[in-house]
Amino acid sequence: xxxxxxxxxxxxxxxxxxxxxxxxxxxxxxxxxxxxxxxxxxxxxxxxxxxxxxxxxxxxxxxxxxxxxxxxxxxxxxxxxxxxxxxxxxxxxxxxxxxxxxxxxxxxxxxxxxxxxxxxxxxxxxxxxxxxxxxxxxxxxxxxxxxxxxxxxxxxxxxxxxxxxxxxxxxxxxxxxxxxxxxxxxxxxxxxxxxxxxxxxxxxxxxxxxxxxxxxxxxxxxxxxxxxxxxxxxxxxxxxxxxxxxxxxxx
Amino acid sequence: xxxxxxxxxxxxxxxxxxxxxxxxxxxxxxxxxxxxxxxxxxxxxxxxxxxxxxxxxxxxxxxxxxxxxxxxxxxxxxxxxxxxxxxxxxxxxxxxxxxxxxxxxxxxxxxxxxxxxxxxxxxxxxxxxxxxxxxxxxxxxxxxxxxxxxxxxxxxxxxxxxxxxxxxxxxxxxxxxxxxxxxxxxxxxxxxxxxxxxxxxxxxxxxxxxxxxxxxxxxxxxxxxxxxxxxxxxxxxxxxxxxxxxxxxxx
Numbered sequence: 001x002x003x004x005x006x007x008x009x010x011x012x013x014x015x016x017x018x019x020x021x022x023x024x025x026x027x028x029x030x031x032x033x034x035x036x037x038x039x040x041x042x043x044x045x046x047x048x049x050x051x052x053x054x055x056x057x058x059x060x061x062x063x064x065x066x067x068x069x070x071x072x073x074x075x076x077x078x079x080x081x082x083x084x085x086x087x088x089x090x091x092x093x094x095x096x097x098x099x100x101x102x103x104x105x106x107x108x109x110x111x112x113x114x115x116x117x118x119x120x121x122x123x124x125x126x127x128x129x130x131x132x133x134x135x136x137x138x139x140x141x142x143x144x145x146x147x148x149x150x151x152x153x154x155x156x157x158x159x160x161x162x163x164x165x166x167x168x169x170x171x172x173x174x175x176x177x178x179x180x181x182x183x184x185x186x187x188x189x190x191x192x193x194x195x196x197x198x199x200x201x202x203x204x205x206x207x208x209x210x211x212x213x214x215x216x217x218x219x220x221x222x223x224x225x226x227x228x229x230x231x232x233x234x235x236x237x238x239x240x241x242x243x244x245x246x247x248x249x250x251x
Numbered sequence: 252x253x254x255x256x257x258x259x260x261x262x263x264x265x266x267x268x269x270x271x272x273x274x275x276x277x278x279x280x281x282x283x284x285x286x287x288x289x290x291x292x293x294x295x296x297x298x299x300x301x302x303x304x305x306x307x308x309x310x311x312x313x314x315x316x317x318x319x320x321x322x323x324x325x326x327x328x329x330x331x332x333x334x335x336x337x338x339x340x341x342x343x344x345x346x347x348x349x350x351x352x353x354x355x356x357x358x359x360x361x362x363x364x365x366x367x368x369x370x371x372x373x374x375x376x377x378x379x380x381x382x383x384x385x386x387x388x389x390x391x392x393x394x395x396x397x398x399x400x401x402x403x404x405x406x407x408x409x410x411x412x413x414x415x416x417x418x419x420x421x422x423x424x425x426x427x428x429x430x431x432x433x434x435x436x437x438x439x440x441x442x443x444x445x446x447x448x449x450x451x452x453x454x455x456x457x458x459x460x461x462x463x464x465x466x467x468x469x470x471x472x473x474x475x476x477x478x479x480x481x482x483x484x485x486x487x488x489x490x491x492x493x494x495x496x497x498x499x500x501x502x
Contacts, residue, residue: 119370123488132481153488160483227498230383232411237374237404240494243487247478247495 002071007080012073015052015081015093021144028098030146033082033091035060040156041094042066047159050093054078057089068092083148096146101166106134107180109203110246111168113213114141115238120209121145122153123239129157131246136161139168139217141208168205172220175203183249184213184221185241193225193248200251206242253322258331263324266303266332266344272395279349281397284333284342286311291407292345293317298410301344305329308340319343334399347397352417357385358431360454361497362419364464365392366489371460372396373404374490380408382497387412390419390468392459419456423471426454434500435464435472436492444476444499451502457493 004012017023018031029049032041041047042064051070053059054077078087110128115121121143128136143150145163175182182203183196196202205221207213218224227241236244255263268274269282280300283292292298293315302321304310305328329338361379366372372394379387394401396414426433433454434447456472458464469475478492487495 123491126484127487127491129482129484130478130480130487155484155486157482157484227381229381230501231380231408233377233380233406233408235406236378236381236494237490239488240374240378240491243491243495244498247499250481 002069004071004073004077006074007076009077012077012080018093019081019083019148021147024096024144024146028096030094030096030151031081031091031148032094032151033084033148034088034152035063035090037151037156038090038092039063041092041159042068044159047094048092049095052078052081052091052093054087054089059090097162099162099164101137101164101171101174104135104137104162104164107201108133108250109135109137109171109175109180110242111137111139111171111203111205112142113139113168113205113217114208114211115206116141116143117209118143118147118149119153120237120239122150122158124206124242125150125154125161125163126157127239127243127246129154129160131243131250133161133246133250136163137168137171138163138165168217169220172203172217181223182221183245184218184224185226185245186212186218186224187226187235190224190226193227193245196223196225196249198249198251202249204242204245204249206238206245209238253320255322255324255328257325258327260328263328263331269344270332270334270399272398275347275395275397279347281345281347281402282332282342282399283345283402284335284399285339285403286314286341288402288407289341289343290314292343292410293319295410298345299343300346303329303332303342303344305338305340310341348413350413350415352388352415352422352425355386355388355413355415358452359384359501360386360388360422360426360431361493362388362390362422362454362456363393364390364419364456364468365459365462366457367392367394368460369394369398369400370404371488371490373401373409375457375493376401376405376412376414377408378490378494378497380411382494382501384412384497384501387414388419388422389414389416419468420471423454423468432474433472434496435469435475436477436496437463437469437475438477438486441475441477444478444496447474447476447500449500449502453500455493455496455500457489457496460489
């Protein structure tokens with residue numbers, strides 16, 4: 001049994017670095033924590049490299065490690081690598097999937113342009129999963145999908161569908177070749193969303209909390225949509241808007 | 252011109268106490284911060300009692316104080332009363348509206364049962380405003396609507412429509428008397444939401460992030476609805492679900 005006592009152990013220092021985007025980008029790895037997320041990740045092939053359990057933590061009945069290696073650690077180590085105030089006693093080192101926008105399969109897509117709030121990104125990945133969307137594409141300026149707050153907000157959906165970083169303009173080009181309609185979202189020069197036909201083929205673009213979808217992208221869509229504001233709020237939260245639109249558009 | 256230098260000033264101590272729910276409940280007051288929120292609140296009658304501006308803060312061109320009293324304070328004071336890491340230099344003391352569920356007017360309502368996350372409560376108030384809903388009713392176990400995080404997430408919508416704390420079972424009784432259909436949300440013994448007719452009269456109940464709407468409430472609705480999960484996520488975020496349902500139900 002592998003056991004690490006000290007938070008100064010070099011392996012622990014390496015794990016802890018995964019809390020920074022730079023190290024996640026360099027290593028292609030990321031860290032997840034909590035029973036629900038680790039359990040969801042264990043159901044998939046080739047995501048978890050190593051499970052980390054702190055002493056005194058009991059694995060729930062029926063928890064399947066599926067042959068993955070476990071390292072036991074002190075509570076001090078778990079605290080050091082945790083992004084939360086009260087760690088649940090379980091974490092895991094995961095491998096990022098090397099996905100390119102050039103070989104994504106599917107017919108329904110959510111494209112996210114420069115959304116910065118990790119909770120919004122995570123909630124949209126969860127919503128896209130619920131709506132049965134085939135993949136999520138994160139354009140420039142989006143929060144890193146392997147940020148711990150994003151992963152927590154996905155509630156495990158990050159393991160259920162491809163989440164790819166890529167250039168959205170390139171991706172729109174691919175959609176045109178495949179004859180998949182692309183919908184932007186905009187408050188100006190747009191049609192009410194209920195004008196868009198339900199379909200099993202579409203790509204929807206949502207944009208930055210303040211600035212919306214970039215003009216360049218909006219100029220390259222097939223149609224731009226807005227959600228009518230009937231009251232006095234200026235706009236909807238981007239994740240709420242994505243939910244309304246995805247559930248309207250899907251056939 | 253009124254100016255307060257020290258964070259130990261008794262008035263400042265009194266303001267700071269408004270960061271706790273207990274003091275907000277006792278005093279019937281609450282604290283808001285930031286230009287956008289203060290500006291939205293100033294547009295309404297009888298919300299703001301007093302505006303607080305820290306030295307060196309310039310009011311934007313066109314900012315209308317509408318005759319409300321201003322107290323200038325040191326940066327130290329602003330930091331002491333602020334709930335955020337980088338205060339914007341403006342705050343205000345507001346008066347809670349004494350609203351009772353017994354005299355709410357309207358035909359469309361969002362009822363929230365035991366939702367604890369302030370961001371979710373605030374986002375739902377914003378969404379209800381956008382959807383043109385007449386009032387939001389918060390049942391037992393909900394986060395306090397005057398919590399600073401709730402108010403920030405409403406983006407000002409808290410000033411646009413009545414937000415009332417009350418007993419949801421009592422409120423359902425009132426709906427029955429007024430012949431307004433009440434929809435619960437539930438994953439079991441429920442109909443797909445698109446089975447519910449669009450209307451200009453309805454009350455929708457959404458529930459706790461983990462446990463959903465209480466069984467007692469669900470047993471007293473006219474119909475319970477669910478949003479189909481087409482992918483592999485277990486559920487939707489409650490604010491996203493509220494958005495999908497409100498935009499579906501409204502005529």
